[in-house]
Amino acid sequence: MSANRPTREELRRGITVEIEQTNAENADEAEPLRGDIAKILSEEHSEPGGVKVELESGITGRVKRIAPDG
Template sequence: MIDGRQRKNIQIGLFVEIVQKHHQISGELSEGKVSKILTKSLNHPYGIKVQLESGLVGRVKNVIE
């Protein structure tokens, strides 16, 4: 399993599952392709924040291989 908390593991075009801010409590996941990487730091304890091609923004929970 690829770690979504490490920026080096996330690339534009990757298919990922994210959790949006308003779904953090329920843990509901959305999936899509990464269009932008929004987190500047090398890692983040809750996941790297990305924007998907659909426009959704959230933190990466899983990278789908």
């Protein structure tokens, strides 16, 4: 696991996370996005770049961290 990113087991639908976007033209320069998980797309338990998810907004990306409450 890279830089303490959450594993697939730590994630579930509805959890608020911060992701690095993967489906945008400017994904490399984009700030991390925050949203609720709609689907977990990765099949592996952990991935070097982070577990890939789809947020409820339809945006996909790799989870950087679980967002703090508040």
